Amino acid sequence: MPAALQAAEFLARPGVFLERNWHQYGDVFSLRIKGFGTGRHVVLADPAMIEQVFKGSPTDLRLGEVADKFLTPITGPSSLLVLDGDEHLAHRRLILPPFHGERMLAYAGIMAEATDRSIERWPLDEPFALRPRMADITMEVVMRTVFGVEQGHRYQELSAALLTLLGNTNVANVLSLAFPRLRRDFGPIRTWSNFQRDKARVDTLLNAEIARRRQSDLDDREDILSMLLLANRRDGAKLSDDELHDELITMLLAGHETTASALAWTFDLLLHHPEVLATLQDSLRRGDDSYLEATVQEALRLRPVVATSQRILHAPMAVGDHELPSGITILAGIWLVHRRPDIYPDPLAFRPERFLNKRPGTYTWIPFGGGVRRCIGANFAPMEMKVVLRQVLTQVNLTAASPKLERPVNRVVLLAPRHGTMAIRRR
Numbered sequence: 077m078p079a080a081l082q083a084a085e086f087l088a089r090p091g092v093f094l095e096r097n098w099h100q101y102g103d104v105f106s107l108r109i110k111g112f113g114t115g116r117h118v119v120l121a122d123p124a125m126i127e128q129v130f131k132g133s134p135t136d137l138r139l140g141e142v143a144d145k146f147l148t149p150i151t152g153p154s155s156l157l158v159l160d161g162d163e164h165l166a167h168r169r170l171i172l173p174p175f176h177g178e179r180m181l182a183y184a185g186i187m188a189e190a191t192d193r194s195i196e197r198w199p200l201d202e203p204f205a206l207r208p209r210m211a212d213i214t215m216e217v218v219m220r221t222v223f224g225v226e227q228g229h230r231y232q233e234l235s236a237a238l239l240t241l242l243g244n245t246n247v248a249n250v251l252s253l254a255f256p257r258l259r260r261d262f263g264p265i266r267t268w269s270n271f272q273r274d275k276a277r278v279d280t281l282l283n284a285e286i287a288r289r290r291q292s293d294l295d296d297r298e299d300i301l302s303m304l305l306l307a308n309r310r311d312g313a314k315l316s317d318d319e320l321h322d323e324l325i326t327m328l329l330a331g332h333e334t335t336a337s338a339l340a341w342t343f344d345l346l347l348h349h350p351e352v353l354a355t356l357q358d359s360l361r362r363g364d365d366s367y368l369e370a371t372v373q374e375a376l377r378l379r380p381v382v383a384t385s386q387r388i389l390h391a392p393m394a395v396g397d398h399e400l401p402s403g404i405t406i407l408a409g410i411w412l413v414h415r416r417p418d419i420y421p422d423p424l425a426f427r428p429e430r431f432l433n434k435r436p437g438t439y440t441w442i443p444f445g446g447g448v449r450r451c452i453g454a455n456f457a458p459m460e461m462k463v464v465l466r467q468v469l470t471q472v473n474l475t476a477a478s479p480k481l482e483r484p485v486n487r488v489v490l491l492a493p494r495h496g497t498m499a500i501r502r503r
């Protein structure tokens with residue numbers, strides 16, 4: 077298929093496109109997609125090969141370069157997503173600890189409050205889209221747990237500016253981010269200057285927040301920004317204001333829409349599988365969280381919001397029986413591994429029992445990628461999903477607004493439900 081057609085289909089319907097090629101060519105196949113990674117790609121659907129890639133040398137297998145092209149104008153150059161090599165590892169060592177341990181339990185309270193605040197505004201007896209409501213919740217969670225900004229005037233100002241910046245990721249902007257030559261205005265089409273204006277507004281507000289936080293008593297605070305202000309690199313240095321700024325935008329960008337889409341997918345699956353929903357509600361009434369945990373794992377398997385995890389290869393690499401050349405982009409097929417019938421019998425069925433009292437495999441369940449680039453929110457996001465699901469399912473009676481399951485659409489780089497998971501809240 078010509079490269080332009082491959083690109084169009086891959087961008088519009090990545091799941092369908094990847095599956096068709098997988099059925100035709102098997103667990104290793106190549107693609108040509110201009111403007112995406114290095115333009116030449118090899119897709120892997122075999123967990124053993126993906127393990128090799130995730131465990132491979134971070135110098136030879138780079139993710140930062142893939143993201144750098146289109147993310148740096150939004151995040152800045154010091155984002156975990158766009159860094160590679162030693163600098164990436166140095167940032168990761170500082171950013172990972174706040175996402176683990178006891179503190180996470182304190183965040184559960186914030187997650188429950190944000191959910192209750194959102195539920196209060198849901199309409200009764202009329203269809204409404206759950207995905208944007210989930211995005212309100214995940215925005216509040218990032219604003220309070222990561223940025224440490226509580227509801228009020230500053231919260232409103234900063235969240236509105238961030239939503240304007242991220243909401244402007246329309247086709248024109250995404251293209252101009254991917255192709256630097258398009259980073260300008262075209263006569264009356266002023267998308268690039270509008271983007272710059274929105275970005276400057278976010279920068280001013282975020283820098284003011286960082287400066288204000290530096291003046292406060294950091295030891296008493298539990299938010300991630302405060303912890304990052306206290307953290308030292310191995311050489312004793314701290315993150316600069318610019319680096320903190322870039323990491324804050326990164327965590328919002330990586331943690332907000334992803335978790336909202338994952339939640340919308342989970343509700344879509346639950347509302348269309350009444351027997352699973354009933355089992356889950358029953359287990360929640362009994363105070364048993366194991367089925368809730370399994371439901372989240374199964375939803376992330378069947379509807380992973382990121383279809384592939386990417387690495388640019390900088391040295392030839394033998395993967396299985398294949399010699400992969402330097403210069404290609406490897407796509408670890410998250411979507412495909414999760415649909416392997418040898419690992420998940422009847423793979424299209426939504427069946428949380430698969431994970432009941434059974435830990436998902438490190439290389440067979442990969443919604444958060446793997447290795448030194450594994451998602452830093454890989455504990456935080458499932459916890460948030462569990463809190464939101466519990467709050468909603470124990471307080472609200474929801475039904476699906478349509479008998480059909482949602483189809484995935486590509487929202488920039490995430491797979492989201494086409495109609496946003498339409499539901500009806502019943503009395």
Ligand code: HEM
Nearest residue numbers: 330331334335338382385444445446449450451452453457
């Ligand atoms: C259900 C929700 C989420 C999903 C499905 C998801 C998925 C992913 C995936 C697939 C990657 C790339 C991993 C790789 O290539 O190996 C990633 C990276 C990342 N994620 Fe998440 N993510 C989610 C939530 C979050 C949250 C809540 C945060 C933070 C608040 C976050 C922050 C990041 C960051 C900073 C990276 C880059 C890590 C690095 O390059 O070292 N994500 N995520």
